[in-house]
Amino acid sequence: MLFKIEPRAEPSRQMSIAAPLIATGLTIVVSSLFFLSLGYNPLVTLYTFFIEPLTTMNGISEWLLKASPLILIACGLAIGFRANVWNIGAEGQLIMGAIAATGVGLFAPWQDSPLLLPSMVIAGMLAGMAWAAVPAFLKDRMNTNEILVTLMLTYVATLILSYLVHGPWRDPDGYNFPQTALLPYNGMFEVFDYSYRLNTSIFFTVVVVAITWLFTERSFLGYKMSVGGVAPAAARFAGFNASASIWIGLLASGAAAGLAGMMEAAGPLGQLSPQISPGYGFAAIIVAFVGRLNALGIVLGGLLLSLLYLGGETVQMSLGLPSSIALIFQGMLLFFLLASNFLINFRIRKLAMRTA
C-alpha cells in the first residue's frame, strides 16, 4: 500500500485541537513501554505519575504553583516566537529577576514598608528585561544571533547567582548553606492557606495571560509582529518595523521571566538559592509550543508540563525512579507534538493502486 503526503488547502481546525491530544497520548503510550522495560507496572507508574499528584489538596496547590511560572514565561516567549525572535535564555532572565528582587527584599532601606513587595516585582521585571535587552541590542544593531547570546547569558547568570549565594549574600546564620537569609514577611506573597504553598502571585499570571491574549489576538502591533515572523519580506514591504519586533519580543519575554523568578524567590522559596528554578525557563519553551503560541493553549500546556514535573517528583519518591525521567518526558512530548502538528497542514492519503 502506498501513501501520499499532500498539503491541505487550509490548516485543519480539528487537527489543530487534536494534535496536542495525539502528542500527549503518544507520550503516555511510549512512557508506559519505557516503564515496562524498566520492570515497573506501567499502570501503577502512570497512575503515580499523572493521577496521584492531583488527589490531594496539597498536590493541586503544588500543581498550580509550578504551572504559574511556566505559563507566565511561556506567554512572554510566545510573543517573541510568533515574530521569529528566539529567546532561549528565559532561564537566565528568570535568575536575574530572582537576584534583583531578593536584593531589594533583603537590602532596600524600606524594609517595613508595604511597598517592599511591589518594588521587588518591579526590580525582578526590570532585571529580566535588562538581561534580555543585551541580546535585543546585539541582534538589532550588530546582527548577532539571539539564540546564542541568550543562552550564553544564561550560563553567566547561573554563575552570578552561584557567586552571590556562596559569597557576599550568603546568610551568615545559614550553617554555611549556599543561600541568602529569608526574605522579610513584607517581601513575600501571601499564601491562600497556611497548609499549602500556593500564593497570591498567581494573579500576576492570570493578568499576563489576559494581556498576552489581547496583544496577540486583538492588537495591530501583535498582528504586525506575527506577519513579520511568518513573512518577513511582506512585513518589510508593508513597512512593519523588524527592530520593534526584536525589542518587544525580547523585552516582553525578559520581563515575564524576571517576574517568574521574583515570584519563586518571594513565594515558595522565600530566599535565593542555587535551586531557584528547576529549568522553568527551558520547560516554558515547550509550554509555548504545546500551547501553539496562543495564550489559552499555553495555560493548558503549562498545566501539563507542571504535572510532568510533579509526576517526576512523585515517581522519584514513591517508586525510586530517577528524576531525569521528567526531562525525557518533556523532550518526548515536544517531539510528538511537533510531529503531530504536521497533520494540521498536511494530510496523508492512501494511494489507489495504479495500473500502468
Added chain:
Amino acid sequence: MDLFVSMFAATIVAATPLIFAALGELVVEKSGVLNLGIEGMMLVGAAFGVWAHFAGLPMTVALAAAVLAGAASSLLFGVLALTFMTNQYAAGLALAIFGTGVSAFIGRGFGSTPVDAIQPVHLPGLSDIPVIGEMFFQYDPLVYLSFVLFGIVSWFLYRTKAGLALRAIGESPDSAHAIGYEVIRIRYMAVMFGGAMAGLGGAYLSLVYTPLWVENMTAGRGWIALALVVFAAWRPIRVVLGAWLFGGMTILQLQGQAIGLNVPSELLSALPYLATIAVLVLISRNRQAMALDFPISLARPFRPKG
C-alpha cells in the same frame, strides 16, 4: 616557557571536543539544516561512552558506541525536521532537552566513578624532542583524529562532487532537486554525520578530558560549538581556529583559578561564555563577510514538488 608549552598543549586538548562537534554541525548547516540539539547529542555520546566503558568494552568500542548513540539521537531530529518538516529551531531544542534527560538516565550510577582515560600516545623519537615534542607529539589519538577529520571535511566539502552536491542543496534545494539530487536523503546523511561527530565530542569529554561522567558535563560546549560555526562564517579552517581560541579561554580561566587570582572563580568561569558573545558580535557585524559562505536555505524546510 614551560608554562606556555603546557598551556599550549592543554588548549589543543580543550579544543578537541569543540572541533568534533562544530565540524559535524558545519556539515549539517552546509546542507541547509540547522540542528540546535548539539548539547543533547554530546551528552548522549558522553553517557553512552561511559556506559560502554563500564560494561567492560574496549575503548574503541566505547567510542563507537558514543558515535552511534550520537547519530541515533540526531535521527530523532532528522525525522522531525526533514520528514515532518517541522520548525527546525523547535525540533533542535526538543533534542537538546531530550538528550539531557536521556544522558542523565543512562549515566546514573556511573556518577563520579573515574574512567581509565585514553592515554596520550608516545611517538618514538618525535615525542622526546624537547618543547616541540611536548607541543605537538604528546597527545591522545583522538586529538590527531580531530585533525584528520578536519582534513577530510574540508576535502569533502570543497574537493569532491558529493561535497559540491551537499553545498548546492544548502544553497538551493529546489535547483538541486531539479537536477536529480535526493535532497532529503542527503540531508539525512548530513544530520547523522553531525550527530556522530557530536557523540564523539561528548565521548572525548567523558572518556579523555574529564574523565568521568557528571550530569550536564558538557556545560554549554554544544552551544559553543554552534556559535563556532557562526564565528567560522561556515568555513572549516575557522572552525578549528575558533575552537583553539575557546580552548585557550578555558585554559586561561583554569590557570587563573589555579594561581589564585584575586577574582571570584565564577567570574573567571564566565569568561568563555562572555568571549563567545564578544566574538559573535565582532563577526556578525560584518554582514557581507557573513553572507559569503552562508548556506542560504539554512533552517528552511524543503518539500520536493510533484
